[in-house]
Amino acid sequence: MLEKLFKLKENRTNIKTEIVAGITTFMTMAYVLVVQPGAIVGFGPEQVLTDINGVVISKSALLVMTALISGLVTLLMAFYANLPFALSTGMGTNFMLGALLQNGDLSFGNIMMIVLISGIIFVLLSVLGIRDFIVRAIPANIKTSISVAIGFFIAYLGFKNAGIGNFQEGISMGDFTQPPVFLAIFGLILIAILTVYHVPGALLIGIIVITILGIPLGVTQMPSSLFAVPDLDSIQNISFTFDFKNLLNASTMVLIFITFCGDFFSTLGTVLGVAQKANLLDESGNYPEIQRPFIVDAIGTCVGALTGCTTVTTFVESSAGVEAGGRTGLSSFTSAIMFFLAILAAPLFLMIPDAATGPALIFVGYSMISSIGNIDFTNFIQAFGPFIMIVFTIFTGSIATGISAGILADITVKTVAPTTEGEKVHPAMYALGIPLVLYFTLN
Template identity: 45%
Template sequence: MDITTDRIKDKKDYFKIKERNSTIKTEITAGITTFMTMAYILIVNPITLGETGMDVNALFTATALSSIVGTLVMALYANMPFALAPGMGLNAFFAYTVVLGMGYSWEFALTAVFLEGLIFILLTALNIREAIINCIPMTIKKSISVGIGLFIAFIGLINSGIVNTGMVAVEKNILSGSVVKLGNIASPGPALTLIGIVVIGVLLAKNVKGALLIGMILTTIIGIPLGQTILPEGLNIFSAPPSLEPIFFKFQFENIFTWDMFIVLFTFLFVDLFDTVGTLVGVGDKANMLNDKGELPEAKKALFADAIGTTFGAMFGTSTVTTVVESASGVAGGGRTGLTALSTAAMFIIALFLSPLFLMIPSTAVAPVLILVGLFMMTSIKEIDLENYTEAIPAFLTIIMMPLSYSIAEGITFGILSFVFLKVFTGKHKEVSPIMYVLAVLFIGKFFM
């Protein structure tokens, strides 16, 4: 046996690829697919945080580096196929609520994120976060998977323009306007997404390996004559990463022991905790990684990944790093081990220097993957007892509130609260664990805060 073969065998042993019924090719393809579906973060995150006055170019580098650190920990320490990056809802809270709304500096917000990362490291070491994952009833865990599927599909529909969101207006007690409505599907963007769904659907029907990635590439090519795919000017695809200096390690430690810091920190902690828990449970269920008790083995290691990613991300100069729902695209493509995450991290490293190449992929070419991943995530609904209303109602609220509130955390909140109340008021309080009662109290307190 030659040296090359030995090295490949060592990699298989390290990531347990054979044990999890996968292959090196499948894992790498899945990792690239995950990256392609989340690459938009490299643009959206700097633009969002740039509203606070932070340097947008430096934010690009911070976004990539924080994603690399968190995803590498997930790959090499937790050996799970999940990717990490600055969370989209959390960066909006950072920019529009804490800085632009409450009037604090972006340095104040970064300090809160840094403290959040340190607290999460402590809570993970004490097994508190893992205990929360394990206490969630199996019904809620199955519904989280389905809810994330609808959430991801909803994101794809919005990003493509197939569905438009708008404000509700009330005039003389008459409702006008629409929160969600059909977009102009005859326009190039939505049309390209619909073409992409057909292309990927055909590949899936024919059992083509790497159908999601291949379909995304083909859709991107089709997007060139439609004006959706913009080629880099002069095909210049190399670009050195911008300096972090304007935002690196910019903290305001003098504000740590203030009430305002507590409120901001609590919100960051709550949203990130349940975003991460929801993603790990939902995507883990889809990957058949949950055991018979509904527990995610080695969950503690996975939780360390986002805690470390958040801490380093704050030092680099970006908002909270969390496990991203787009990881479901890699899992749907067959990813089952840390090699998937390692491949995603490698793509982020390449993107630091070849950003024009990756950023030419239009959101309308990514959208078909997100929409079809929503389909893949729906399978767990078959395992929910829809005849038992103390189980079915919490499951339904968990599922429906994720896309409608645009938040995994809020879906879990409604699911757990309804579960606790229905079990207690129907005399089934013994089915509720002590931690669930604590969570219910915290959720109610969060609404009032």
């Protein structure tokens, strides 16, 4: 049956190899179950957040639904696309939307509405095959700098939450004599060493070690039980929660654009990158069946929005499973089963302190920042927009503001400068500039 479903022999693999690969992929991306609830509700001891509409969002409900939706969508990838790719809530826009929720700028229903609309757009573009138009319309320097800007923001949150940096009055060093800060520094070093030696699941191992060390130091607070049946009432609070107020204002349009772009280009880069490691690309460097994982990814975002999850995307950590030999959907099927098992372990994940998640956030930020080398800073015309995007994100503490400012700067410079054919502004970018200008003038 497994041979018929996943074509193991055709892909030169076997059941044992695929199962090991699936577990490896899960271990490398399981940190999302720790990070996602904090990204939405806020890091710290608080377990619930009440939004501006009075909706109570709990970390336990977010964790359970993240695990459930990750498992279901990864199953779809396994059976529909037969690829060793696992999916979950992507890192990036979750922090942007979570910050707006925590500040009272958006309701939880607003966030889910934004995610749903971006997912529907992704579905339509995937089904209609308009992928190449989007790739041509948005210049490479902007696509790269969006990821870099978000990476800096996530790293900033890691420093702030762990106490390594003090951002209360200006910027200064944290108190390294405090146990949480000391543990966070140790966690940063530990994850770095594990990464140097290519240990699978370095982030998860670092989180687990620091959490355990934090118990005798009073940093980790033990729950009454390590396993529990999910609370259906808390899950109901975040399911099918939509708020369509302010749908047509400039700020919402900007957020939908950022959410869509984050999902679209993350999926494009991840699918091609992991497919290359799995030797699935043709001689032209293309993946002929790329529409299938795109459709799965887009459907995952829509389903996730219905159940309280931010953008669901294909994880680059799937490459760890590919390196372990994963070549078929049996690998992602195994990862999905692991996500389902994690549902019962919600208290185990929720006991993890900021001292353990902070270093992990810094490394997640690093993984996104590392693509900054693809921006040619010797070319002012190409580099000015990305520079503005990055510094605005860092110094305003807002991903939406940074990305909006960067795109407008890029459009302006390329419009007034004597440009070559490759530096001309696509007409679609001028159309995009209208809501971006409104974003600043109306806010």
